Amino acid sequence: MLPIVSLMALWGFAAVTTASSIGDTERAKDVDAELLTPVADFVTALQAERTAAMRYATAPTAADRAGLKSARADTDKTVTELNDGVNTASSDAALINSALPGRISRLQSDAKGLSSLRTDTTTPAAAATAYTGYSAVIEHGFAVTGALTEEEGTADSSEGRVVLELSRVREAVAQERALLAAARGTGTLGREQYAEFVGAVATQRELLAPAVADLKAQHRAAYTKILGSEAYLRMVAGENRVRTAGPGTTAATAPALAQWDTAADTVLKGFADAEAEAGTAATAKANPFGWDTLGASGVAVVLGLVGVLLSLLVSVLVGRGLIVELLDLRNSALEVAGRRLPQAMRRLHAGQGVDIDAEAPMRRLVGDELAQVGTALTAVQRAALKAAAERAELLSGISGVYVSLARRSQVLLHRQLDLLDGLENRPRDTAELQELYRIDYLATRMRRHSESLLILSGIAPGRGWREPIALSDVLRAAVAEIEHTDRVQIWAVPRMSVAGGSVADVIHLLAELVENAAAFSPPSTKVHLRAARLRDGVLIEVEDSGFGMNEQAMADANRKIQSEKVDLLDAKQIGLFVVNRLRERQGLRVEVRESSSGGVTAGVLIPENLLRDDMPMAGEVLTAAPGGPGAHSRALAPASALIPKQSGGRPRD
Numbered sequence: 116m117l118p119i120v121s122l123m124a125l126w127g128f129a130a131v132t133t134a135s136s137i138g139d140t141e142r143a144k145d146v147d148a149e150l151l152t153p154v155a156d157f158v159t160a161l162q163a164e165r166t167a168a169m170r171y172a173t174a175p176t177a178a179d180r181a182g183l184k185s186a187r188a189d190t191d192k193t194v195t196e197l198n199d200g201v202n203t204a205s206s207d208a209a210l211i212n213s214a215l216p217g218r219i220s221r222l223q224s225d226a227k228g229l230s231s232l233r234t235d236t237t238t239p240a241a242a243a244t245a246y247t248g249y250s251a252v253i254e255h256g257f258a259v260t261g262a263l264t265e266e267e268g269t270a271d272s273s274e275g276r277v278v279l280e281l282s283r284v285r286e287a288v289a290q291e292r293a294l295l296a297a298a299r300g301t302g303t304l305g306r307e308q309y310a311e312f313v314g315a316v317a318t319q320r321e322l323l324a325p326a327v328a329d330l331k332a333q334h335r336a337a338y339t340k341i342l343g344s345e346a347y348l349r350m351v352a353g354e355n356r357v358r359t360a361g362p363g364t365t366a367a368t369a370p371a372l373a374q375w376d377t378a379a380d381t382v383l384k385g386f387a388d389a390e391a392e393a394g395t396a397a398t399a400k401a402n403p404f405g406w407d408t409l410g411a412s413g414v415a416v417v418l419g420l421v422g423v424l425l426s427l428l429v430s431v432l433v434g435r436g437l438i439v440e441l442l443d444l445r446n447s448a449l450e451v452a453g454r455r456l457p458q459a460m461r462r463l464h465a466g467q468g469v470d471i472d473a474e475a476p477m478r479r480l481v482g483d484e485l486a487q488v489g490t491a492l493t494a495v496q497r498a499a500l501k502a503a504a505e506r507a508e509l510l511s512g513i514s515g516v517y518v519s520l521a522r523r524s525q526v527l528l529h530r531q532l533d534l535l536d537g538l539e540n541r542p543r544d545t546a547e548l549q550e551l552y553r554i555d556y557l558a559t560r561m562r563r564h565s566e567s568l569l570i571l572s573g574i575a576p577g578r579g580w581r582e583p584i585a586l587s588d589v590l591r592a593a594v595a596e597i598e599h600t601d602r603v604q605i606w607a608v609p610r611m612s613v614a615g616g617s618v619a620d621v622i623h624l625l626a627e628l629v630e631n632a633a634a635f636s637p638p639s640t641k642v643h644l645r646a647a648r649l650r651d652g653v654l655i656e657v658e659d660s661g662f663g664m665n666e667q668a669m670a671d672a673n674r675k676i677q678s679e680k681v682d683l684l685d686a687k688q689i690g691l692f693v694v695n696r697l698r699e700r701q702g703l704r705v706e707v708r709e710s711s712s713g714g715v716t717a718g719v720l721i722p723e724n725l726l727r728d729d730m731p732m733a734g735e736v737l738t739a740a741p742g743g744p745g746a747h748s749r750a751l752a753p754a755s756a757l758i759p760k761q762s763g764g765r766p767r768d
Contacts (some may be wrong), residue, residue: 116430118426119423119426119427119430122419122422122423122426123423125419126419126420126422126423129419130419146204146263148200149200149201149203149204150200150201150204150219150259150263151260151263152200153193153196153197153199153200153201154197154222154256154259154260154263155260155282155390155391156193156196156197157190157193157194157196157197157222157226157256158253158256158257158260158282158286159193159387160186160189160190160192160193161190161193161249161252161253161256162249162253162285162286162289162293162383163186163189163190163289164183164186164187164189164190164249165245165246165249165250165253165289165293166186166289166292166293166296167179167182167183167185167186168183168186168232168233168242168245168246168249169242169245169246169293169294169296169297170182170183170296170297170299171183172241172242172245172297173242173296173297173298173299187233190229194226194229197222197223197226198223198226201219201223212262212263214262215259215262215263218255218258218259218262219259221255221258222252222255222256222258222259225251225252225255226252229252231248232245232248232249232252242297243297243307246293246294246297249293250290253286257279257282257283257286260279260282261279263275264276264278264279274329277326277329277330277393278390278393280322280325280326281322281323281326281327281330281338281386281389281390281393282390283318283319283322284318284319284322284323284326284386285383285386285387285390287315287316287318287319287322288315288319288350288379288382288383288386289383290311290312290315291312291315291316291319291354291379292376292379292380292383294308294311294312294315295312295357295372295375295376296376298372299372303362303363304357304362304363305362305363306362306363308362309357309361309362309363310362312357312358313358316354316358323342327339327342330393331393334389334392334393337385337388337389337392337393338386338389340385341382341385341386341389344381344382344385345378346377346378346379346381346382346385347378347382347385349374349375349378350375350378350379350382353374353375353378353379437485440485441485444485444488444489444492447489447492448492451475451492451496455474455475455496456496456499456500459474459500459503460503463500463503463504463506463507469500469504471497471500471501471504474496474500475493475496475497475500476493477490477493477494477497515572518568518569518572518574520565520568524561524562524565524568529562531558532555532558532559532562535551535554535555535558538551539551539552539555556595556598556600559595559596560596560597560598563596563623563626566623567623567627567689567690567693570623570693570696570697571689571692571693571696579615579616579618579619580615580616580618580619581615582615583612583613583614583615583618583727584612584613584615584618585610585611585612585613586608586609586610586611586612586613586646586653586726587605587608589613589618589621589622589625590605590608590625590644590646590655591605592622593621593622593623593625593626593629593644594626594629594644596622596623596626596630597626597629597630597633598630598633599633599638602633602638602640602641602642603629603633603641603642603643603644604641604642604643604644605644606643606644606645606646607646608646609646609647609648609653611648611653611726611727611728612726612727612728613721613725613726613727614724614725614726614727617701617721617725620697620700620701621697621701621703621721621725623693623697624693624694624697624698624701624703624705624719625644625655625657625719627690627691627693627694628657628694628705628717628719629642629644629657630690631690631717632657632658632659632661632714632715632717633659635659635661635662635715636659636660636661636714637660637661640659640660640661641660642657642658642659643656643657643658643659644656644657645658649720651720651722651723652720652721652722652723652725652726653720653721653726654718654719654720654721655718655719655720655721656716656717656718656719657716657717657719658710658712658714658715658716658717659710659714659715659716660710660712660713660714661714661715662713662714663709663710663713663714663715664707664709664715669707669708669709669715672691672707673706673707675691675692675695676691676694676695676698676705676706676707677695677698677705677706678695679699701725702722702724702725703719703720703721703722704718704719704720704722705717705718705719705720706718
């Protein structure tokens with residue numbers, strides 16, 4: 116999207132620029148029609164009225180009176196148009212030029228005060244005053260025009276400042292004409308009038324050539340034609356004669372003055388037409404939507420719009436294709452990570468073989484980058500399966516070693532226990548018998564550790580019972596497999612039995628929990644073993660009075676007990692992993708929680724399907740140690756005497 120946004124930004128810039136050009140042209144046309152043209156017409160009419168007034172002041176005739184009256188009427192008409200243009204102007208004058216509103220107000224005030232200039236001008240003094248007043252008003256008009264030239268023009272018009280200089284050239288010629296018209300009666304120019312005449316000639320000659328050179332070629336042609344005309348040459352010749360004659364001379368004779376006046380009038384009209392063509396007329400004819408206004412920016416807007424639309428179309432098509440491919444790639448990755456890879460891992464952990472080529476067929480590294488990403492994901496999947504298979508082989512090998520060692524240890528331990536049975540049955544003194552009992556306990560614990568190796572390897576231990584065993588005997592048998600049996604106190608036990616197929620696993624699980632409770636509590640404290648009948652089964656609690664466990668350690672212990680996966684390479688707390696395997700195999704519920712005494716309580720729920728309410732016959736269970744089924748002291752009893760057996764001997768292996 117970034118290239119598209121950039122392209123749209125460039126297109127927007129071109130569109131704004133083009134719209135600004137159109138707006139500038141429209142505004143220039145409005146300013147021209149509402150302000151520039153009325154001001155220019157007012158100045159031109161006032162110049163003509165000034166000349167007529169000077170002519171009438173020196174030698175008033177009926178024709179001069181009629182001419183003055185007509186000139187004043189034309190001026191009044193332009194005043195009305197000026198006021199209408201100012202009132203209806205759509206452009207804010209202050210935005211064009213901060214001084215423009217004041218200049219327009221001053222020009223309107225001058226237009227209202229024309230009546231004071233139109234008093235009796237039959238005397239030379241009155242005529243001089245009127246000349247000065249008319250010239251001041253005209254200068255105020257040029258001030259308004261000068262402020263308006265700051266508004267950007269159109270491509271068809273020449274620069275506003277150049278047109279203003281040509282307006283001043285025309286004003287200088289009009290001043291010359293008015294001064295010579297004032298000298299018509301006497302045929303001579305006074306010193307002051309002469310100085311003003313010479314200054315006007317110098318001004319118009321100084322401004323004319325550079326201003327014409329700065330015009331556009333199409334507008335310069337009209338001025339070039341005027342400057343080469345016979346009327347302009349006669350006007351220049353008359354100016355030279357007056358300048359050469361000096362003040363107070365009779366250079367301005369009636370015939371010569373009449374010819375010069377005619378030539379000057381022709382030149383003034385030509386200047387007015389050429390000035391309008393270069394300025395207001397050119398602006399009025401400008402087309403806001405023409406090539407000169409729009410030009411390359413208009414083409415850029417059109418082509419840019421086409422480019423933006425094509426880019427959007429291509430981006431949508433390409434983007435949709437990329438999205439489809441990305442969705443397929445995402446779904447494939449989620450399928451691998453969420454279903455296929457975990458299933459393969461579970462089969463590997465279960466000891467089943469996995470065909471890596473079938474699970475993750477290797478793709479050829481062809482296609483675009485997305486296809487290569489898919490190939491890389493397949494390579495990652497294959498690497499994960501290969502590592503898991505190697506780990507499973509390693510675990511299988513370790514498990515085989517465990518099983519082999521455990522089987523060998525069991526054979527030796529069984530032989531040792533048989534020898535101990537023979538030795539215990541011979542007549543001996545109490546001290547020797549006690550030592551034999553201790554060896555018996557150690558052998559029993561060693562047998563349990565061998566069975567733990569088999570359980571962790573996924574092999575069922577050899578011990579088993581066909582008939583149900585009383586729950587009290589199961590608890591006493593679990594206590595018999597730990598070292599400090601005298602620290603365990605068994606409380607009242609419900610009269611019920613455990614199914615024979617589950618007895619060995621329940622004894623082993625409880626022995627692990629009881630041994631853990633005794634190992635992690637002070638030697639002076641007791642480990643309490645309780646059993647209670649519940650609606651869903653029997654709850655057995657192993658409670659110690661140790662220092663307890665923090666929340667993280669307790670959560671970690673419960674995770675190891677209840678997790679579906681057992682990491683045999685984790686050497687810490689192997690007993691918890693044994694409990695995990697036994698719990699899963701028999702469907703038991705095991706949880707470690709904080710006890711009311713500050714220690715730890717391990718709860719084991721034996722489900723109803725593993726229990727029997729009928730007690731086994733007395734012949735099926737050996738006699739307990741001295742002290743009865745609730746006793747915890749086994750001072751002279753061997754461990755084998757506390758473990759339930761089948762009638763006729765030891766539990767079957």
